[in-house]
Amino acid sequence: MLKKAKKSKIIEEFKSHDSDTGSPEVQAAILTEQIKKLTLHLKKHNKDNHSRFGLLKMVAKRKKLIDYLSKEDPERHKKLLKKLELKK
Numbered sequence: 001m002l003k004k005a006k007k008s009k010i011i012e013e014f015k016s017h018d019s020d021t022g023s024p025e026v027q028a029a030i031l032t033e034q035i036k037k038l039t040l041h042l043k044k045h046n047k048d049n050h051s052r053f054g055l056l057k058m059v060a061k062r063k064k065l066i067d068y069l070s071k072e073d074p075e076r077h078k079k080l081l082k083k084l085e086l087k088k
Contacts, residue, residue, distance in 0.1 A: 001034075002033060002034060002037070006033065007030060008024065008028055009029075010029050010033055011015060011026055011068070013029070014026045014029040014080075014083070024066070024068055024069045024072075024080075025069070025076065025080050027065050028062050028065045028066055028069075028080060028084065029080075029083075029084060031058050031062040031065070032062060032084050032086070034057050034058055035055065035059060035062065038051060038054065038055045038058070039055065042055065064068045066080070066081070066086075066088070070088075
């Protein structure tokens with residue numbers, strides 16, 4: 001779980017307008033940060049299968065969001081991948 005301040009910072013960085021909190025870019029950015037945090041946890045606690053399952057669900061959800069964005073607006077998709085430092 002991300003802290004409120006960190007989540008607010010991510011939303012500020014990726015929002016497309018003032019009241020934007022649910023666009024695919026914002027959701028994917030938040031999921032990416034959670035995935036990074038959980039990956040570090042799993043490196044230390046490699047037998048934590050419940051967290052591993054949660055990680056797989058988050059990765060799948062992020063992939064769905066990014067795929068949706070690639071279909072709807074390829075330019076925003078490219079910008080998001082570059083900002084998040086993901087390869088596709």
